Amino acid sequence: MAHTVSEVARLAGVSVRTLHHYDDVGLLSPSSRSESGYRLYHHTDLERLHEVLFLRELGFALDEIRHVLDDPGHDRLASLRDQRTMINGKIAHLRRLVVSLDAAINAHEEGIPMNEDEMFEVFGDFDPREYEAEVEERWSGELLDESRRRTSSYTKQQWKAAMAESEAVTNDFAAAKRAGDAADSEAVMAIAERHRLQIDRWFYPCSYEIHTGLAEMYVTDARFTAHYEQSEAGLAAYIHDAIKANAARAGG
Amino acid sequence: MAHTVSEVARLAGVSVRTLHHYDDVGLLSPSSRSESGYRLYHHTDLERLHEVLFLRELGFALDEIRHVLDDPGHDRLASLRDQRTMINGKIAHLRRLVVSLDAAINAHEEGIPMNEDEMFEVFGDFDPREYEAEVEERWSGELLDESRRRTSSYTKQQWKAAMAESEAVTNDFAAAKRAGDAADSEAVMAIAERHRLQIDRWFYPCSYEIHTGLAEMYVTDARFTAHYEQSEAGLAAYIHDAIKANAARAGG
């Protein structure tokens, strides 16, 4: 029924010291102890450990994990779904790493030096908040307020999930473009629709009209253009076209 | 031409402190300094930083990265290819995490508790060396010696690449099984062939005969069986069948 430290350690593939540490910092205290003071882990403890390890794998600090799990309003199901989204985002990120790696391999085989900008494009994350000052001039203030209202209450986990989803969509656009799919094809419009719904869900109500306006910005605002062009040449325009096609279909 | 710290930091998405640190530990010292002592990074420095960040992303310690990059026998092309393999392995790993997560989500929705063993199956890596003592009894000593000879000279990077490739193949087997593909179908035999070549490349010369012998072990040696069964019920037998089918085709 109850497991000792070393049993749990072997089961979960972590060190005994790690379990001691999680106990010390109050992240995972076994629900009981033996008479002689031995830690005894029960099923609920293992479930918690499972979540801890998952979140750790996703790059959360132990402190953050503790906050997430101890939050009384913590919805385990929603949390698991967010984790799924984040892992998918990570996979998308790694796929882009592979693409970048292929570029480096090619460059090396051809003996041509790689562009310095594109060399690092895959690292670091694109945090839209950094661009708020720029965007503010173009957005109607209402949308921005709504976006800020929503995002301000986001937990770090939700925020990461949003970013991950975002990257996944961008990646799909890029993949479709590489595959030679037309921007107004069914499949690519579907991605555009996902893009719209994602913004709608995470940031602000995004009608087709607003979405189209956003598309315009992608090709006229240097910040946005640069972001997508770095990802793949011509991608900003491609996404712009896909969004317009999708909106036209929905509108007409 | 030359970039200052903050420029490089912005370009690569790291902190200035990180660049200072890499200089301190001798991982990346800019090739020149200005008169007043400012660090000046040139193209070659950026290329090196690129490799550093990639390897860091793959989980290498800075110390290990320094050894890899400073090794005079360091083959950049081979290294890049290994990195590709490792990233693909990581992707495979993350895909399994998603599967595990789905299981957790399902369990939670149905209100049934998850099996404690399968709860943690996705964490930790399967290091075949742990099983050498067991395997020794069954293997002809020669193969083991050859395997040990080869792996002993492996760099940590190579070792990780081998593990990653291994996990990718296992994952493909599992995916095929889930998709309902027959073990003797063309596609699954192709995976078996990849499995054979991978062993041949990384561990010891693996003829179809030896491969078949290995397949027998997968279903008779508890260690191996447990490993694959944990990954997916019936997987050990499935892989066994695929290997036999593949060997039969090649042999006949």
Next chain:
DNA sequence: CCTTGACTCTCACGTTACGTTAGGGTTTAT
């Protein structure tokens, strides 16, 4: 010319997530 703000430098201590002895009880197997 000189000031102001944005950078740069070198210490140097702080932090996170454990690893690693050290010293000392406990449980189990022979």
Next chain:
DNA sequence: ATAAACCCTAACGTAACGTGAGAGTCAAGG
């Protein structure tokens, strides 16, 4: 009953930076 294998707490070590502190440097503007 005695060794081997576990368990405990305590405490210092380490990796990869973060975070100032104190001081020099550089470009733009009044």
